[in-house]
Amino acid sequence: MRVITDARDQMIRSAATLIRERGVEGTSFSDVLAHSGAPRGSIYHHFPRGKAQLVEEATRYAGEVVAKGLARALDGDDPGAALRAFIATWEAVLRGSDFEAGCSVVAATLEGDRSPAAREQAAAAFARWEELYAGALQRRGVVTDRARSLATLAVAAIEGAVVLARAQRSAEPLRRVARELEELTLTAVTPTTPPSGGP
Amino acid sequence: MRVITDARDQMIRSAATLIRERGVEGTSFSDVLAHSGAPRGSIYHHFPRGKAQLVEEATRYAGEVVAKGLARALDGDDPGAALRAFIATWEAVLRGSDFEAGCSVVAATLEGDRSPAAREQAAAAFARWEELYAGALQRRGVVTDRARSLATLAVAAIEGAVVLARAQRSAEPLRRVARELEELTLTAVTPTTPPSGGP
DNA sequence: GTCTATACGAAGATAGAC
DNA sequence: GTCTATCTTCGTATAGAC
Numbered sequence: 276m277r278v279i280t281d282a283r284d285q286m287i288r289s290a291a292t293l294i295r296e297r298g299v300e301g302t303s304f305s306d307v308l309a310h311s312g313a314p315r316g317s318i319y320h321h322f323p324r325g326k327a328q329l330v331e332e333a334t335r336y337a338g339e340v341v342a343k344g345l346a347r348a349l350d351g352d353d354p355g356a357a358l359r360a361f362i363a364t365w366e367a368v369l370r371g372s373d374f375e376a377g378c379s380v381v382a383a384t385l386e387g388d389r390s391p392a393a394r395e396q397a398a399a400a401f402a403r404w405e406e407l408y409a410g411a412l413q414r415r416g417v418v419t420d421r422a423r424s425l426a427t428l429a430v431a432a433i434e435g436a437v438v439l440a441r442a443q444r445s446a447e448p449l450r451r452v453a454r455e456l457e458e459l460t461l462t463a464v465t466p467t468t469p470p471s472g473g474p
Numbered sequence: 475m476r477v478i479t480d481a482r483d484q485m486i487r488s489a490a491t492l493i494r495e496r497g498v499e500g501t502s503f504s505d506v507l508a509h510s511g512a513p514r515g516s517i518y519h520h521f522p523r524g525k526a527q528l529v530e531e532a533t534r535y536a537g538e539v540v541a542k543g544l545a546r547a548l549d550g551d552d553p554g555a556a557l558r559a560f561i562a563t564w565e566a567v568l569r570g571s572d573f574e575a576g577c578s579v580v581a582a583t584l585e586g587d588r589s590p591a592a593r594e595q596a597a598a599a600f601a602r603w604e605e606l607y608a609g610a611l612q613r614r615g616v617v618t619d620r621a622r623s624l625a626t627l628a629v630a631a632i633e634g635a636v637v638l639a640r641a642q643r644s645a646e647p648l649r650r651v652a653r654e655l656e657e658l659t660l661t662a663v664t665p666t667t668p669p670s671g672g673p
Numbered sequence: 674g675t676c677t678a679t680a681c682g683a684a685g686a687t688a689g690a691c
Numbered sequence: 692g693t694c695t696a697t698c699t700t701c702g703t704a705t706a707g708a709c
Contacts (some may be wrong), residue, residue: 299583300499303702316675318704324505325703373586382584384641386497388574398641427638427650435634442583442597451626459658474587502684515693518686525685 283321285311290333290341295379296372299330299386299393325388327424329385337379338400338435345404349411354460357411362453365437366446374444377437380421404430415464425463482520484510489532490539494578495571498585498592499531526589529582533592536578537599544603548610553659556610557628561652563637565645573643576636603629614663624662628655 289311293302308315321401322328341364348360368376382396387394410424413419432452439448488510490502503525507514521527540563547559567575579599608625612618615627631651638647 297587298497298499300497301585301588304704305702314675316677320674347492352546379586380641381637384582384637385576385581386500387641388496389500394641398643401638401641424650424654427635427647428631428654431638431647431651432632433634434637435630435632436626438580438633439600439630440585442579442593442600444584444597448630451623452630455623455627455658459654503686504684513693515695519692 282311282317284296284388286313286329287332287336289313290329291337291379292376293332294333294382295337295368295376298382304329304373326366327392330387330390330393331396334380334383334400337383338396338403341380342400342407343401345407349407352411352414354408354411354415354464355457357382357408358456358460359453362433362449363368365433366449369437369440369446369449374441377441378434381434381438386397401430413464417463425459428459432456481510481512481516485512485517485520485528486531486535488512488527490536490578491575492534493578494528494536494567494575497581526591529586529589529592530595532580532587533582533595533599537580537595540579540599541602541606544606548606551610551613553607553610553614553663554656556607556651557655557659561632561648561655564632565648568636568639568645568648570650573640575642577633578634580637587636600629611659611663615665616662618641620662626660631655 286307290302290307293310297306304318307329308318309443312337318329321327344364344440345357345361348357351357365378380400382391384397387397405423405426408429409419409422412422412425433449433456436448436452439444450458489501489506492505492509496505506512506528507517518524529549544556544560545565547556550556564577579596582592582594583615586596594655604622604625607628608618608621611621611624616624632648632655635647635651639645
């Protein structure tokens with residue numbers, strides 16, 4: 276059994292954190308070492324393929340963390356609550372960093388032209404998030420195609436809102452997107468029954 | 475009167491194009507010179523503050539190009555049509571680059587922690603796009619607050635969809651987001667009148 | 674496994690000739 | 692204005708000692 280807080284995992288976590296703030300190109304090995312406290316000589320021992328490998332694993336890790344949070348929030352089978360929890364997480368990230376940090380998976384996508392493997396990890400992460408949310412909508416009676424569209428909209432809009440929030444240094448974009456997505460979800464899972472004639 | 479295709483403007487355009495593909499950190503002066511054909515000795519003549527200044531102007535330029543396209547599409551006062559035109563533009567960018575290019579303004583936001591001025595340009599661009607779209611919705615009878623929320627959702631979702639599309643190398647995210655946004659817009663501008671009793 | 678030292682290249686920025 | 696040459700810094704990656 277392996278302890279999950281060994282040096283290697285700590286480096287991956289540090290890399291994910293720094294990539295979130297500075298991007299892939301803006302994060303050097305020295306930065307990761309300083310942040311993680313890992314010894315310099317152990318980089319190529321743990322990551323033989325160098326930075327490309329570290330970025331890949333950091334992207335995969337970041338994707339999994341979000342997926343786990345999303346899955347937990349979806350336990351209650353209430354898509355609206357999951358949406359709120361998901362958005363609240365991002366708002367915490369933004370506020371906790373004074374709007375300096377965003378999503379590592381987005382960063383890996385944008386700067387992943389030099390390492391296709393990192394971009395593939397990013398693609399897998401987005402697909403997983405969409406799948407989780409679409410599944411919850413389907414369990415609440417939304418048909419497959421619509422559930423997929425809504426899930427893609429939710430993931431895209433939230434990730435986009437995080438970008439807008441960073442640029443404008445305000446949580447307002449995230450709140451507006453949250454409001455619209457919640458109402459849309461509510462409408463989708465609630466069959467449009469004409470108002471009955473009262474009691 | 476100044477010709478708009480002089481060396482300086484060409485460098486700005488090249489920078490915007492390259493940033494869209496490789497990000498800010500991934501775009502060097504040498505890249506911009508090779509792409510624009512500008513002479514090496516003229517960099518610090520045209521941009522005394524160096525790369526930071528070039529990135530700022532490229533971000534501003536990219537924001538204006540999109541804003542102009544959006545304003546043109548909104549001429550007809552049909553928000554749905556504008557939405558389609560806006561999305562079609564991004565789909566063309568993605569397909570034309572084999573999903574290697576995205577939005578320079580997003581790139582400037584993510585890597586703009588080293589140059590606050592570039593991020594401010596990005597924030598201004600996003601705000602302008604939102605404002606344009608919200609204005610069109612208001613002219614179609616949507617109340618201010620709702621128009622703002624819908625506009626933020628649209629900008630965030632489309633920018634997010636461009637990121638997803640790059641990662642997954644597919645235009646599908648953009649198409650799904652387009653479908654949902656169009657329906658949402660249609661619902662918002664069409665007052666929910668209960669069906670009248672016939673002709 | 675981890676260390677120090679270093680190779681090697683590329684980046685941004687500057688200086689001085691033309 | 693534009694050129695070439697160069698300075699300085701910093702990045703990844705490697706080599707060899709412990």
